[in-house]
Amino acid sequence: MSHLFPTYAKWEIEPESAKGSYLIGTDGKKYLDFTSGIGVCGLGHCNEEVKKAVEEQLNKFWHVSNLFPVALQEKAAxxxxxxxGMDCVFFSNSGAEANEAAIKLARKATGKSKIITFLSSFHGRTFATMSATGQDKIKHGYGPMLETFEYVPxxxxxxxxxxxxxxxAAVMLEVxxxxxxxxxxxxxxxxxVEVLCKEKGALLIIDEIQTGIGRTGTPFAFQQFDLNPDxxxxxxxxxxxxxVGAIAxxxxxxxxxxxxxxGTTFGGNPLAMAxxxxxxxxxxxxxxxxxVNEKSSYLIHSLQEKLKSNQYVKDIRGLGLMIGIEVELEVANVLSELRKTGFIALPAGTNVIRLLPSLTTTKEEIDLAVxxxxxxxNSYTKMTV
Structure with missing residues (x-):
């Protein structure tokens, strides 16, 4: 019997080890991982350079609190x-905490409380970020949300x-x-949106939790759209x-x-900063x-060629190595079948296969995934009457 809350519908794979784009299960099976920890391990599992940096700091000190100046915080900032192209940074422990900080800063700086977000958005699961999220399914059972958020398409x-x-006070969005x-x-x-924000004295907050740190082919996704967020x-x-999380x-x-x-007790932890x-x-x-951009083009083009005549595939879209395949199928079942073949991907809603490979994935791994x-x-065929 598990002593964990059943908050996650866990897969049947229990990881034993992982390296690069591959994960090994406790059953000894090898999986090509195109989730990278939900877009987290951009440099692949157990990257040696990151591991070395953490180990060096591990041998110095692990935690001292934010009462002390920590040089690695300054370096990371x-x-x-x-x-x-921003100017100042606050470190937190997660994306939800980062968005909490952004919401707090926007309200305090403007003296206003209304924040506009968008339908189908996702900003986190704390009370404020859950309220900011434009999806009702994550709010069920928690009572009234914060009333200062409004949602538009x-x-x-x-x-x-x-x-x-x-x-x-602000408009908050994902690129x-x-x-x-x-x-x-x-x-x-x-x-x-940026022009309207300036006209009304509202701040522009861009949620780069999933799109940032090279995922879309630039340091941050907003840079591809000539934006100047606050x-x-x-x-x-x-x-x-x-x-780790942060706002800039x-x-x-x-x-x-x-x-x-x-404030935060663990935000800016030296190991995370390393x-x-x-x-x-x-x-x-x-x-x-x-x-990254070359791999993105290659992956999208390869998928389009492989699936161009597939009657279930409605669209292939994305930016950088953040790609969705929209299908007229129950995607949970498709992902389960993919895992049986040794390939791991994610859902994005009920009918989109989400691919978030490591940024270091190879052409050979892309070919195998496709x-x-x-x-x-292509093995599925529609029933005919």
Whole structure:
């Protein structure tokens, strides 16, 4: 009998070890992992350089609290600032905590409380971030949500114009809705959102939890749309599997997070900072990001070719190595069948197969993934009457 709360519908695979793009189960079976820990292990499982950086810090000290200056925090913050074009950083432990910090900062800096988010968005499972999320399914059973959040359809600028007023503290969005189905925002829409925010004195918060740290082919996804956000939230791929989150903000917001205004016991932990610094040093390299974009193009094109005549496949979309295959099938069943073949992928909603391979995945691994996916999906045939 398990002593864990049954909050997760766990798969049948129990990991024994993992390296690069592969996971080994306790049954000895080898799996090609195109989940990378839900977009976390961007450099692959057990990356040697990150491991070495953590081990070096492990032999110095593990934790001292934020009452002390920690040089590795400054180093990691500088890398985020250089990679994002922002000015100041606050470290947390997770993406939900990062979004909590972004919400708090926006409300305090503007003196306003209304925040607009989008339908099908996902921002976390704390009470504020659950309230910010535009999906009712994660809110069932918890009673009334925070009343200061309003929701509009994604990519619908007219709907936003109707809701965005002088009383709005911020607009919070994902450039690519991950949990919501791998939907990429239109550039014109995003740029208009920024203009409207400036007109109404609202802050623009971009949730880069899943899209950041090279996942979409640039350090952060917003950079591909010529945007200038006020706050971005970061987590998942930031430390390649060591728990960490962060927000980065413009310098004019720094005064609103003064001493005692916000805090965390474990945020900015030295072990996490060692992992984050090494991860960013690798990922924010121009040649590395160019390779991510080349792999993205190759993967999408290969999927399109393999599945072009498949009667169940409705769309293949995404940005960088964040790709969704929309199918007219119960995706949970498809993913279960894929796992039986030794391939692991994720859902995004009920009918999208989500692929989040490591950023270091190889052409050979991509070819194998496409072959496995194509073989399974092309084996299905619609019933004829």
């Amino acid at each position: 500088e890398l985020i600032v250089k990679g994002s 994604f990519n619908d600028i007219y709907a936003l114009e109707q809701q965005l007023t002088d009383d709005t 690519v809705q991950g949990e919501g189905g791998i939907h990429v925002a239109a550039k014109e829409f995003l740029q208009k 706050i971005i939230s970061i987590a998942k791929g930031l430390a390649n599997g060591i728990p 903000a413009k310098g004019n917001l720094k005064e609103f997070f003064g001493a005692g205004s916000h 992992a984050a610094s090494k991860t960013m040093e690798i990922v924010f390299n121009e040649a590395f990001l160019q390779a 072959e496995i996916i194509g073989k399974l999906l």
